[in-house]
Structure formats: C-alpha cells, structure tokens
Amino acid sequence: MKTVLLILMLVxxxxxxxxxxxxxxxxxxxxxxxxxxxxxxxxxxxxxxxENKDRRLPGVQDKHLPIIKQKYRIKVMNEFRLYExxxxxxxxxxxxxxxxxxxxxxxxxxxxx
Numbered sequence: 001m002k003t004v005l006l007i008l009m010l011v012x013x014x015x016x017x018x019x020x021x022x023x024x025x026x027x028x029x030x031x032x033x034x035x036x037x038x039x040x041x042x043x044x045x046x047x048x049x050x051e052n053k054d055r056r057l058p059g060v061q062d063k064h065l066p067i068i069k070q071k072y073r074i075k076v077m078n079e080f081r082l083y084e085x086x087x088x089x090x091x092x093x094x095x096x097x098x099x100x101x102x103x104x105x106x107x108x109x110x111x112x113x
Contacts, residue, residue, distance in 0.1 A: 044073070
C-alpha cells in the first residue's frame, strides 16, 4: 500500500513539474498575500489563459484595476504559458483561479483599497 501511494505521489509531482506549475507555490494564498502586503513592493497575482494570452486578475473589482495597474506589480503565476502552445487543463485553471482569487482579495483588504 505504501508503495502504491509513493508511486502516485511521484507521478503527481512529475506531471505537475512537467506542466511548469510548482504546486508548493499555491498552498497558502492568505499568508502569501499578507507577506506581500508587508513588503516594500506588494505584488498581485494573475494568470494567462486563452489563445491571446490574456492576463486574468481574479478577486479584484473593476474599480480597483486602474489603481493596481498604476501603483503595484502584477505577477503572472503561469508565465510558462507564454511559450507553450498546449491548452490549459481544467485542474490547472481551477488551481490558479482559486489561489489568485484568495490571494488578491486578501491583498486588497490588507492594503486598504
């Protein structure tokens, strides 16, 4: 049984590494946002999707977008997609959407926007 679990974990780690996502980066969105808010240059989280490589900034209201684009940095969490032509899987999209939403909402609250 232990061997089966070890093999499954290894396959999962290899497949996520092959996709370019480091799953360790997506474990603690609230804590990461609080650390970013305390840093000298807070950074919001976005991800790239679609054929046009549009940036999506979930968890941020439209009224905050001009302020964020002017004053703060925006980090693209899956920037390897700029060079890869394959389609984004649903599990990757859900992971990115969930993390970025929680991260950005916490960062907006921490910064008082």
